[in-house]
Amino acid sequence: MFERSKILLVATLLTFAGLSHFAGGISPYYFDILIGIGINIILAVGLNLVNGYTGQFSLGHAGFMAVGAYASSWLTLKYGYSMGSGTLNTTTVFVLALLGGGLGAALAGLIVGVPSLRLKGDYLAIVTLGVNEISKGVLQKAEPLGAQRGLGGMEQHTNFFWTFAFAAITIYVVLNLVGSTYGRGFLAVRDDEIAAEAMGINTTKYKVLAFVLAAFFAGIAGGLYAHFKQFIHPEGFNFLRSVDIVVMVILGGMGNTAGVVVAATLLTILPEFLRAVSRYEWLPEWLRHVAENRMILYSLLLIVLMLTRPQGLFGNFTGKRNSKLQ
Amino acid sequence: MIEFIQQLLNGLGQGSIYALIALGYTMVFGVLRFINFAHGDVFMLGAFAGFYLGPKTLRLFGEGPSYSGAFAALVVAMVLCAVIGIVIEKLCYRPLRDRPKLTVLITAIGVSLFLENAGQLVFGANPQSFPELIVDRALEIPESWGAISGLTITVSQVLVFGVTLLLLFVLRYVVLKTKMGMAMRALSFNPVAASLMGINNDVVISFTFGLGSALAGAAGILTSIQQPSIDPLMGVNAGLKAFVAAVLGGIGNLPGAALGGLLIGVIEALVVGYVSPTYRDAIVFGVLILILIVKPTGLLGVSEREKV
Numbered sequence: 181m182f183e184r185s186k187i188l189l190v191a192t193l194l195t196f197a198g199l200s201h202f203a204g205g206i207s208p209y210y211f212d213i214l215i216g217i218g219i220n221i222i223l224a225v226g227l228n229l230v231n232g233y234t235g236q237f238s239l240g241h242a243g244f245m246a247v248g249a250y251a252s253s254w255l256t257l258k259y260g261y262s263m264g265s266g267t268l269n270t271t272t273v274f275v276l277a278l279l280g281g282g283l284g285a286a287l288a289g290l291i292v293g294v295p296s297l298r299l300k301g302d303y304l305a306i307v308t309l310g311v312n313e314i315s316k317g318v319l320q321k322a323e324p325l326g327a328q329r330g331l332g333g334m335e336q337h338t339n340f341f342w343t344f345a346f347a348a349i350t351i352y353v354v355l356n357l358v359g360s361t362y363g364r365g366f367l368a369v370r371d372d373e374i375a376a377e378a379m380g381i382n383t384t385k386y387k388v389l390a391f392v393l394a395a396f397f398a399g400i401a402g403g404l405y406a407h408f409k410q411f412i413h414p415e416g417f418n419f420l421r422s423v424d425i426v427v428m429v430i431l432g433g434m435g436n437t438a439g440v441v442v443a444a445t446l447l448t449i450l451p452e453f454l455r456a457v458s459r460y461e462w463l464p465e466w467l468r469h470v471a472e473n474r475m476i477l478y479s480l481l482l483i484v485l486m487l488t489r490p491q492g493l494f495g496n497f498t499g500k501r502n503s504k505l506q
Numbered sequence: 507m508i509e510f511i512q513q514l515l516n517g518l519g520q521g522s523i524y525a526l527i528a529l530g531y532t533m534v535f536g537v538l539r540f541i542n543f544a545h546g547d548v549f550m551l552g553a554f555a556g557f558y559l560g561p562k563t564l565r566l567f568g569e570g571p572s573y574s575g576a577f578a579a580l581v582v583a584m585v586l587c588a589v590i591g592i593v594i595e596k597l598c599y600r601p602l603r604d605r606p607k608l609t610v611l612i613t614a615i616g617v618s619l620f621l622e623n624a625g626q627l628v629f630g631a632n633p634q635s636f637p638e639l640i641v642d643r644a645l646e647i648p649e650s651w652g653a654i655s656g657l658t659i660t661v662s663q664v665l666v667f668g669v670t671l672l673l674l675f676v677l678r679y680v681v682l683k684t685k686m687g688m689a690m691r692a693l694s695f696n697p698v699a700a701s702l703m704g705i706n707n708d709v710v711i712s713f714t715f716g717l718g719s720a721l722a723g724a725a726g727i728l729t730s731i732q733q734p735s736i737d738p739l740m741g742v743n744a745g746l747k748a749f750v751a752a753v754l755g756g757i758g759n760l761p762g763a764a765l766g767g768l769l770i771g772v773i774e775a776l777v778v779g780y781v782s783p784t785y786r787d788a789i790v791f792g793v794l795i796l797i798l799i800v801k802p803t804g805l806l807g808v809s810e811r812e813k814v
Contacts, residue, residue, distance in 0.1 A: 237608060295799045302541045302611055310791035316787055475623040482616030487601055490609045
């Protein structure tokens with residue numbers, strides 16, 4: 181009844197609730213980074229389910245984040261203020277809208293995942309990338325959602341508590357899932373798809389399940405992001421945003437939730453650090469340009485990691501020692 | 507009707523570019539069974555090779571635009587891209603050859619991102635206008651030819667299509683009639699058996715990368731002659747569409763890649779002409795998803811059984 185992990189989750193949530201009272205004292209700049217860390221943890225831990233544990237390769241996570249962001253914003257804009265004074269308070273509407281955004285993203289994940297997950301990793305990468313671009317293109321044309329102008333006017337509901345509560349729930353769900361029968365299924369699909377199939381595992385089912393869950397969490401993260409920034413734009417969910425998340429997963433170690441959490445935190449702070457570096461005038465001009473453009477560093481990081489340490493910076497604690505990802 | 511033919515011609519012009527890039531994807535997939543994500547960026551590098559070296563090669567053949575100068579620029583870009591392709595393979599893909607596919611895929615994405623962003627740093631992020639290598643003008647079709655005299659055909663369109671056809675025939679000759687081509691086919695059939703027969707797999711793989719990258723470089727020059735505005739991210743979209751073309755034709759299948767490229771170009775032109783330019787990119791990915799669901803082996807591909 182009261183397992184350790186559940187008690188731990190509740191304790192964490194209570195701690196965050198307590199801590200959130202002090203969050204007002206943080207300067208807006210650091211608060212912004214803090215919320216960014218929470219959102220990136222949700223995104224990266226979710227994506228790790230697909231790219232890490234299940235051994236697939238999704239390259240369009242920002243697309244699902246966009247679906248969640250727009251869906252939840254649309255919901256709060258439509259229902260938030262009319263209901264706020266009446267039966268439901270605004271926080272409830274906000275959380276329901278977040279879940280709605282998550283479900284919308286999950287649905288999108290299902291629609292994309294069912295056809296494309298029958299295929300091998302390379303194709304999935306391209307299809308998800310394509311879906312990312314298509315969803316961006318559709319949003320740029322969708323007049324009711326602001327099209328090129330972006331969508332604004334949401335109230336700032338996202339606070340320290342909700343961000344890190346959802347991050348904790350994401351980690352809790354992923355860790356428990358990976359320890360369950362389903363998790364064994366994911367790992368089996370990753371380690372040897374043919375052998376898994378021969379053992380009677382419905383590989384497509386497991387792949388789709390991982391994909392849909394990851395999309396759900398991405399949708400939640402999108403909703404949190406939208407209600408923090410109070411303004412969203414299709415370009416904010418482009419391919420490069422997806423790459424950000426993928427780099428977090430790879431740096432942390434595919435299939436290593438703790439490592440991914442650390443990597444998500446580090447990589448959220450890194451751009452701020454680089455921005456500071458690019459202002460050092462004693463550095464050569466070209467180095468300052470490199471510091472300004474974090475994608476150059478990210479791409480080199482990807483290549484060097486794959487050549488020297490494919491298991492990621494923090495190794496692979498949870499996977500089997502003989503896993504194919506070594 | 508005349509408008510339809512016009513769209514078809516425009517589509518063939520763009521399609522031949524896709525076909526040239528798609529051939530590189532398909533050849534590399536044939537020998538290594540992985541998708542070289544960075545291929546589209548090699549195409550971009552080809553265009554920039556023309557941007558920087560084109561004016562120099564023109565000067566070799568006198569003042570102003572000339573066909574011989576343009577041809578020299580084409581050759582220079584092809585050679586440069588071939589070298590770049592071989593270097594990329596040596597540095598980034600060869601050390602990973604026995605690793606899981608996912609590792610190689612991530613590296614390829616890394617290489618692609620690196621070329622795009624380093625390109626923005628070195629070449630500048632803004633679009634630049636490509637130097638005029640040939641004098642582009644509309645060909646005049648005599649009135650006496652009847653209805654088709656209403657068509658607009660430009661010199662560049664004819665040139666692009668002609669050069670593409672020429673390159674396709676050269677490629678066909680190389681793959682089917684030379685020893686190296688035979689080695690490529692053997693490697694794609696069974697790498698272990700090929701190396702047992704005395705084929706040096708490393709050399710063949712380098713050659714394949716060089717050949718594919720040279721075609722991408724040629725495509726870079728040709729596309730810039732048609733649409734003289736180039737930027738470091740031009741390879742992303744073109745590369746993705748060429749990849750879709752390769753899948754449409756059946757990945758690993760050379761005639762399939764050429765056919766797929768032309769088809770994608772025509773589909774795109776027809777959508778732009780008759781539906782809306784908005785759906786230009788969406789329709790291509792729609793085609794990809796459709797083909798993956800209905801016939802994952804592509805139009806000309808044969809299904810390959812995975813062995814344990």
